[in-house]
Amino acid sequence: MNKYSQLVQQLKKRIEKGELTPGSRLPSIRLLSQQYQLSKNTVIRALTELENLKLLQAKPRQGFFVCAPQKQIPALQPKQVTLGATAFSVLGAANKPGLLALGSAYPDSRWPTVSWYYQQQAKTARRWARANHQRRSHYSTPPGDPSLRKSLADHLNATALSCNSEEIVITQGAQEALSLCLRSVAEVGDTIAVESPCYYGTLQCIEALGLNVLELPSDPVQGTNLDALESALNQWPIKAVLTNPSFNNPLGFNLDLATRKRLINIANRWNIAIIEDDVFAELSYNQQRSTPIKALDTEQRVLHCGSFSKTVDVDIRLGWVLPGRYYEKVNYYKYVTSIACPALTQQAISELLIGRRYRRHLIQVSRSYQERADMLAEDVHRYWPDKTLFIQPKGGILQWFNLPEQINSDQLFKQALKAGIGISPGNLFCADNRFNHHIRLCYAHYTQSEEQVTAIAKLGEMMEKL
Numbered sequence: 186m187n188k189y190s191q192l193v194q195q196l197k198k199r200i201e202k203g204e205l206t207p208g209s210r211l212p213s214i215r216l217l218s219q220q221y222q223l224s225k226n227t228v229i230r231a232l233t234e235l236e237n238l239k240l241l242q243a244k245p246r247q248g249f250f251v252c253a254p255q256k257q258i259p260a261l262q263p264k265q266v267t268l269g270a271t272a273f274s275v276l277g278a279a280n281k282p283g284l285l286a287l288g289s290a291y292p293d294s295r296w297p298t299v300s301w302y303y304q305q306q307a308k309t310a311r312r313w314a315r316a317n318h319q320r321r322s323h324y325s326t327p328p329g330d331p332s333l334r335k336s337l338a339d340h341l342n343a344t345a346l347s348c349n350s351e352e353i354v355i356t357q358g359a360q361e362a363l364s365l366c367l368r369s370v371a372e373v374g375d376t377i378a379v380e381s382p383c384y385y386g387t388l389q390c391i392e393a394l395g396l397n398v399l400e401l402p403s404d405p406v407q408g409t410n411l412d413a414l415e416s417a418l419n420q421w422p423i424k425a426v427l428t429n430p431s432f433n434n435p436l437g438f439n440l441d442l443a444t445r446k447r448l449i450n451i452a453n454r455w456n457i458a459i460i461e462d463d464v465f466a467e468l469s470y471n472q473q474r475s476t477p478i479k480a481l482d483t484e485q486r487v488l489h490c491g492s493f494s495k496t497v498d499v500d501i502r503l504g505w506v507l508p509g510r511y512y513e514k515v516n517y518y519k520y521v522t523s524i525a526c527p528a529l530t531q532q533a534i535s536e537l538l539i540g541r542r543y544r545r546h547l548i549q550v551s552r553s554y555q556e557r558a559d560m561l562a563e564d565v566h567r568y569w570p571d572k573t574l575f576i577q578p579k580g581g582i583l584q585w586f587n588l589p590e591q592i593n594s595d596q597l598f599k600q601a602l603k604a605g606i607g608i609s610p611g612n613l614f615c616a617d618n619r620f621n622h623h624i625r626l627c628y629a630h631y632t633q634s635e636e637q638v639t640a641i642a643k644l645g646e647m648m649e650k651l
């Protein structure tokens with residue numbers, strides 16, 4: 186290696202190690218040539234090379250300054266998902282009756298409002314029984330019960346975004362909403378960009394529809410890497426971005442307004458759809474719901490999905506979509522998939538949305554979930570390895586853990602299952618078996634009961650031995 190290349194390598198190493206910090210000025214050319222015993226010309230050549238590499242910046246009459254590190258943008262490729270059947274059996278095993286299910290994302294349903302809802306449903310059913318099933322002479326059809334769409338539109342207008350009832354399609358939970366949206370924006374073989382890690386139900390749906398996935402690196406603090414999205418859009422014909430922007434499953438991040446705006450700007454520039462899965466948005470611990478991406482959309486390209494599964498009860502199986510310009514397709518696919526959602530539940534949930542009952546319920550449950558997140562964190566700090574990393578979310582019901590690298594979460598999952606504890610291993614949340622030392626837990630039920638604390642302690646013991 187010649188002298189000038191040697192100097193380039195030496196200075197590069199010092200910058201990478203942080204010995205020469207971003208923004209700092211390098212010694213003068215004269216001093217460097219004395220220090221490294223090189224001619225001034227050799228030093229100048231090396232500094233120019235480092236400038237070309239964007240590691241240094243030359244400022245006239247001031248000298249050479251160390252640049253801020255360039256963000257690494259990973260090269261991404263669309264992939265097929267082949268997760269479905271495995272994930273289905275893993276989830277089935279972790280949800281067996283009798284197991285302490287800490288893995289699955291279901292809310293607590295022991296709240297007064299949830300009982301009130303079921304009483305309301307029973308009352309509606311009794312009224313219908315008295316009327317001797319003569320309510321109508323034809324099937325209900327999409328887009329859904331008019332009274333529910335009206336009360337839902339009122340609720341969304343008061344809390345999230347402006348819309349009217351004609352823009353809403355009622356679905357069988359958010360899972361059906363996601364499936365209808367994906368079918369409406371893409372065809373077999375098309376590519377959908379998703380956060381990575383990503384809710385496995387999304388990946389299973391993408392697989393079942395014969396679509397490919399492009400996984401965008403994401404983390405609990407920054408959220409989705411939109412530089413990576415832009416770089417991928419330059420390379421691949423991506424049809425849509427599917428995002429879970431608020432209290433993300435599994436990472437827990439909540440995208441800030443600037444990132445939401447950047448995402449819609451990218452979608453506008455590249456003429457792609459955004460499927461916004463906003464099922465946790467109403468469970469914000471500071472009672473402030475983040476602005477939905479849909480509220481920033483001036484081109485009707487966002488399909489906004491919500492559900493009562495996380496806020497009331499998973500067994501209600503009701504959700505919705507505001508599909509924007511894809512309304513006709515979503516509405517038609519809903520019809521050919523399942524005709525309509527059960528009219529009884531639609532009417533009962535509509536009653537729940539009227540007045541302030543539902544909003545008071547959201548405040549109550551969000552406060553409790555925040556306390557439960559703290560309780561889980563306390564026990565994890567007490568019983569799990571010190572090197573366990575996690576960032577507590579500011580809403581929702583899910584916690585993502587980065588365990589010490591030697592812990593294989595699949596093995597931990599199997600051992601935990603034998604001990605009667607259900608957890609979600611990290612590799613369920615991607616298309617290619619990564620996140621092998623990560624797990625996701627749900628703390629919605631975590632009240633530090635003796636059984637729960639013992640389970641967390643037992644998981645800690647297993648981790649020490651793995």
Ligand SMILES: Cc1ncc(COP(=O)(O)O)c(C=O)c1O
Nearest residue numbers: 290358359360384429434492494
């Ligand atoms: C991010 C996300 N989207 C959608 C769903 C499906 O919700 P639903 O029960 O409303 O179908 C879930 C369920 O866990 C989820 O976590």
